[in-house]
Amino acid sequence: MSGTWLTTRAWLLMLPLLIVMIAVIGWPMMDTVRLSFTDSKLVGTQGSFVGLDNYVRMLSSTNFTRTLVTTLWFALISVTAEMVIGVLAALLLNQEFYGRTVLRALMILPWALPTIVNATLWRLIYNPEYGALNAALTQIGLLDAYRSWLGEPATAMIALIAADCWKNFPLVALIALAALQAVPRDIVSASLVDGANAWNRFRYVVLPYLAGPLVVALVLRTIEAFKVFDIIWVMTRGGPANSTRTLSILVYQEAFSFQRAGSGASLALIVTLMVTLLAIAYGTVVKKFAGSAA
Amino acid sequence: MAQRSLAASIAIYAAALLLALVVLAPIVWLFVMSISPAADLAAKPLHWWPETVDFSRYGVLLSSVPNSAGAAFVASLYNSLIVAGSASVIAILIAIPAGWAVSRTPSIGWSLGIVIGTYMLPPVALAVPLYMALAYLGLLNSLLGLTLVYLTILAPFTTWLMKSGFDGIPRELEAAAMLDGAGLFTTLRIITLPLALPVMGTSALFAFLLAWDEFFYALLFTSDQRAKTLTVAIADLAGGRVSDYGLIATAGVLAALPPVLVGLLMQRVLISGLTNGGVKG
Numbered sequence: 001m002s003g004t005w006l007t008t009r010a011w012l013l014m015l016p017l018l019i020v021m022i023a024v025i026g027w028p029m030m031d032t033v034r035l036s037f038t039d040s041k042l043v044g045t046q047g048s049f050v051g052l053d054n055y056v057r058m059l060s061s062t063n064f065t066r067t068l069v070t071t072l073w074f075a076l077i078s079v080t081a082e083m084v085i086g087v088l089a090a091l092l093l094n095q096e097f098y099g100r101t102v103l104r105a106l107m108i109l110p111w112a113l114p115t116i117v118n119a120t121l122w123r124l125i126y127n128p129e130y131g132a133l134n135a136a137l138t139q140i141g142l143l144d145a146y147r148s149w150l151g152e153p154a155t156a157m158i159a160l161i162a163a164d165c166w167k168n169f170p171l172v173a174l175i176a177l178a179a180l181q182a183v184p185r186d187i188v189s190a191s192l193v194d195g196a197n198a199w200n201r202f203r204y205v206v207l208p209y210l211a212g213p214l215v216v217a218l219v220l221r222t223i224e225a226f227k228v229f230d231i232i233w234v235m236t237r238g239g240p241a242n243s244t245r246t247l248s249i250l251v252y253q254e255a256f257s258f259q260r261a262g263s264g265a266s267l268a269l270i271v272t273l274m275v276t277l278l279a280i281a282y283g284t285v286v287k288k289f290a291g292s293a294a
Numbered sequence: 295m296a297q298r299s300l301a302a303s304i305a306i307y308a309a310a311l312l313l314a315l316v317v318l319a320p321i322v323w324l325f326v327m328s329i330s331p332a333a334d335l336a337a338k339p340l341h342w343w344p345e346t347v348d349f350s351r352y353g354v355l356l357s358s359v360p361n362s363a364g365a366a367f368v369a370s371l372y373n374s375l376i377v378a379g380s381a382s383v384i385a386i387l388i389a390i391p392a393g394w395a396v397s398r399t400p401s402i403g404w405s406l407g408i409v410i411g412t413y414m415l416p417p418v419a420l421a422v423p424l425y426m427a428l429a430y431l432g433l434l435n436s437l438l439g440l441t442l443v444y445l446t447i448l449a450p451f452t453t454w455l456m457k458s459g460f461d462g463i464p465r466e467l468e469a470a471a472m473l474d475g476a477g478l479f480t481t482l483r484i485i486t487l488p489l490a491l492p493v494m495g496t497s498a499l500f501a502f503l504l505a506w507d508e509f510f511y512a513l514l515f516t517s518d519q520r521a522k523t524l525t526v527a528i529a530d531l532a533g534g535r536v537s538d539y540g541l542i543a544t545a546g547v548l549a550a551l552p553p554v555l556v557g558l559l560m561q562r563v564l565i566s567g568l569t570n571g572g573v574k575g
Contacts, residue, residue, distance in 0.1 A: 011402065017389065022451060028419075109558075256514060
């Protein structure tokens, strides 16, 4: 069979996928680009062409700058915490102890909990009047009076990050654990014989096996954190005083609350561009580590 | 394995206990809230365990008395099942031929990069035109409209999974069948697809859970009981004026049940897969 025929046959088999992807992804993407150069409203009249106005206005607004900083802050802190706690948990689960299998199975629970249920659960835990966090901290004497954790700008972001971290660190832990189990026992024993201390053993024996999967998890988690919407929408809607408003929330407000489809689209494309850069980083990293994987 | 010192053992068990507590406490609390009488949840100091266990909220939410909290919940449960179910089935039917084609044809391998790339697109990039198109077609607040929109996520995702699944099936088996005179479609039907059945199952299952968890599009494109999904219904409960927090918790437990059960069962498959792979090399 000739190569041309094989290629044609492959495209024919991909036809249903191509049609669907053009209809629900390709076309909307192009239309977002078109809209971003217009002053269209979400409902009603077709807008007119306004050139780069939307981009200039969005990029120069203090709202955008502030929201970008909030998003980066959320992504940086939550992903860092998830990676550190995830790796520590994996190192622990890689030890031998009674109940290890059960504990490993439990790690799947936060990951499996739907994001909306997780957000709702933590919203209840942080409740200013009846929440479990207030009750627990008061009963052990760490807190004098109940606080509104999600209602104060000083604590809302940290409370959100804690909830996000709780749901996502187990996934990092499971990925890291799978990588740890690929470390050959004899290399570890050899390093013990050579008298390597715990830190050197981690740094020179274990880390090379962990690095690849961890970098992949890191980039994927960063992309997810950058796009975050659900958990924030349910827990704070971007408040109080916009202190937890991330880029996706801002796009939602612009395009749907204020019904400004044109400027909303331009903002959405700015976000998309940033996510694309992260995704390219992901592609590069995966290629690099796929080549060197043991 | 070297013998551990007593101190190291104590440290390990303490850390394991802490980890178990961190992972379990919020989930257990969600369940406890769902079975505590409202008075216990509003008590100060808080009652951590109810004096009388109260399962009545599960009955309330799963009853279909018109205009009750239950009716809205049951409707959203039904909507989620229909949308997630049909979107997964359509996605997997599209993904099987596409995944096989990408897996077996190196000359179009690059297209997988685009497919995975679209999976990473932020939903906000597509939301505005999708909203306008659904409004134009009269498909806002409809199960069909939401199902079509969910293909933006599920079609790339399942294609990606099916492609890796087909990669694991030796193409020599297909070549052998073809040498014996079987045509392409016969070969796929009697050799490849039966072997790919487990992958199809897990891909469809993961697709279902992805749609089950979806919130952003459902929030934008549905407005009442005719199409609101479970996630939107729960967000409504959480953000609304429900005075009984136990009811919100109960809705959460019910929505979490399917993915949690699947997660626990799949974990076994996952771990045994890892260890088997290690033994066989």
